[in-house]
Amino acid sequence: MAGPVIIELPRIKELVKGIDTVRAIEEGFVAYSQGKVIVPPVGEMHFEDPPGEVHIKYGAIVPDDYYVIKLASGFAENPSKHGIPRLQGMMLMFNQKTGQAVAILLDQGYLTNVRTAAAGAVVAKYLAPKKVHRIGVLGVGMQGHMQVEFLKGVVDCNDVIAWAPSSNGTDKYRADLEAQGFKVETTQDVNKVAATCNLIITSTPSRKPLLDVDQIRPGTHITAMGSDTPPKIELAPGIVAKADIVVADSIPQSKLRGEISQAVRAGVFNDETVVELGNVIMNPELRRQSDAQITIADLTGVAVQDIQISKAVYHAAT
Amino acid sequence: MAGPVIIELPRIKELVKGIDTVRAIEEGFVAYSQGKVIVPPVGEMHFEDPPGEVHIKYGAIVPDDYYVIKLASGFAENPSKHGIPRLQGMMLMFNQKTGQAVAILLDQGYLTNVRTAAAGAVVAKYLAPKKVHRIGVLGVGMQGHMQVEFLKGVVDCNDVIAWAPSSNGTDKYRADLEAQGFKVETTQDVNKVAATCNLIITSTPSRKPLLDVDQIRPGTHITAMGSDTPPKIELAPGIVAKADIVVADSIPQSKLRGEISQAVRAGVFNDETVVELGNVIMNPELRRQSDAQITIADLTGVAVQDIQISKAVYHAAT
Known part of the structure; x- marks a missing residue:
């Protein structure tokens, strides 16, 4: 045998x-x-x-x-x-x-990195605006890199701006992605990301919100994948409440951790409207319906x- | 790396x-x-x-x-x-x-078979009577075989009688152990095992008792290892109650499955007197103190x- x-x-x-x-x-x-x-x-x-x-x-x-x-x-x-x-x-x-x-x-x-980055690409395929002007990334770690890499073939945009809290690792981040054909700017001003990007990926281990509700413009899609344990949070709860469509990779998990659970705990969001990613893939009516909508996908990782x-x-x- | x-x-x-x-x-x-x-x-x-x-x-x-x-x-x-x-x-x-x-x-x-058989040998080392006259085995499956094989070097006895409910597999059992130097008889009469052996190993998947309390003679040690899920039982609950020393590989597990849990459920045994195998190994006072005592080791398997x-x-x- x-x-x-x-x-x-x-x-x-x-x-x-x-x-x-x-x-x-x-x-x-x-x-x-x-x-x-x-x-x-x-x-x-x-x-x-x-x-x-x-x-x-x-x-x-x-x-x-x-x-x-x-x-x-x-x-x-x-x-x-x-x-x-x-x-x-x-x-x-x-x-x-x-x-x-x-x-x-x-x-x-x-x-695990590959399947996490691929989930970001799936999300972008179904929820990103038709024309992505610029890809914004919070976090220049492994996922901050791979999430962008895996958007190739899904999103027709090679213009990237990445935010990090310090200049630590930003040179390497820029060099690595530029070697793959992206045009990359790095910044420590998160406003620059929110003001110029309509596809934003958050991939930090932050325990306080990095993006505030007033920064998010109509027509933006956010893929939040950094918050994978209960204390972690990257988006102000008001952003989740403001979004037109909120998607979770797993509805049961979204009740325990991630941005959705944070917004519910903050008392600003009722998670009954959350739709599950698999259903978004099956049903076009659950996807983005206009280029003015704000959409959020909260990824916590599923077996x-x-x-x-x-x-x-x-x-x-x- | x-x-x-x-x-x-x-x-x-x-x-x-x-x-x-x-x-x-x-x-x-x-x-x-x-x-x-x-x-x-x-x-x-x-x-x-x-x-x-x-x-x-x-x-x-x-x-x-x-x-x-x-x-x-x-x-x-x-x-x-x-x-x-x-x-x-x-x-x-x-x-x-x-x-x-x-x-x-x-x-x-x-x-898993090896570590289970080796546990039987550990038990025999500390609990079997000084002079084992004959080894009795209930069950002629893999453990019925390996339990005997692993007694080599621990118990100075090569005389084996094995019980099985039918003649199914008994020829192979006898041939395999005889090839390793044991003298083997097989039987479908469990009385013959109880009457001639002072070291008995039970290794069947039985869901009703195979040995009764009156059959067990003073000076017998029993290693019961077949019962590993709650419905399984090989010894009449009275045997556990009658024994001078009752040993469990794991006291917490013995409350959930195995002969000890069966005897407690039958209302004939108080498991406060059960000693754990690791303590028997460390402390000679917890071992067999005379050749007239009845001892039982209930093995459910520990990680x-x-x-x-x-x-x-x-x-x-x-």
Whole structure:
């Protein structure tokens, strides 16, 4: 009996270049909103010395050929003490009919970045204004970079302005994206982003709002993906309340964390109007209806994205 | 950066031969009873067509070099439909200081059998009468075999009688153990086991008691390891009540499943007197004090066994 295929990071990076990630992730969100996805509670384990946490996320589309288990960890002292990334991880695929291991993707967290960036592209495809004048990004980290990279082929705009709280990392950010054909300006003035961009991506770990309600102009789409735990927030709650369309990748998760939960907690927003991304993909009536609307997509990350990206990499490899 | 070591089943089987499994598992039980082991709740996922279940068991001794995640599944139709084992699985070891994957043991469930059999040997080492006249086994499955095999070096007796409800599998059972130097009789009369053996191992999936209280003679030790879910039972509750010493691998687990929980539910046993195996190993006063005592060890399986067996295999391999 053949054992699982083992695929290491360099090969995974090569394979991802040939994958239609937007389509894979889109199909995942549709299955999720159709109620076809099993997502058990996340498994967790914590260590104190040094501080570290382990997450086990798993699930399956039913019926499907596979189920996927993602093992991920974050040890904050890794970069300073060992010169290795804080995040580590792998994704494992199993046969849904037999339980046999099919593939082990030793991606070291890379595929989580890919599936998160691809979700941003899915959102832009269905919610961004027809003509994007300029792409604005808050945060110049890995996602601030990848979210822009993954907009290629979805949004016809190569003009980018990125905000960061200091000049830390902005030179590298600009150089990396310019090498990929984008025209990039960086700034420490968030007003410049709000005033010139009609597609804004927030990708910071901020714990206080970075954008205020008066800054957001009609016709703007915002993809908020930095806030993934309850204390994090990037948008003033009034922005969520003001938006014409508010989309969540997962409605149950949006009640616990992310911008939607923050706006509800602030008492300015009733989340009954929130629509789920999978339904937006299926139903054109739920998408942007005019170039004057303000739309927000609040992404907290769903296990079905891990399932879909694993399958896509495996299929590309075999 | 080096990726994880990947060790496949044939190599694992070779490595296990050179490991002191009894010592590895013994040290695990001691750490467990000392409160040094993190064991988060088991993760579960169920499928209906075909019926299958997935278990994720994980934990760590703290402090230690590693943490271990075991991914296991059971798909009942595997043997008949696909000619492959019902149980599938692997164990993964990670660095407890960084989260980096250290080893992937593609053991297909074999190491779970090993760590379970080794626990039986640990129990026999501390609780069996000084002179074992005959080893009795209920059940001729994988554990009925391995429990006996792992007694080598712990118990000086090669005379075995095994009970099974039918002659199904008894020929193979006898031949396999005789090839390893045991003298083996098989029977469908459980009385013959109780009347001639002072070390009895129960390893069946029975849902009604197989041994009755009057059958158990003074000086008998029973290792009950078949009952691992709430409906399963192998010993009449009166046996647990009559025993001089009742040991559980995990006291919290013994309240939920296994013979102890059955005897408590039957209203004949107060589990305040139960002692935990790790404490028996540490404290000679908690062990058998005479050759006339009846002792019972109720094994339900603890994640620390997976941790210890993984580490032992990894160390033997590197």
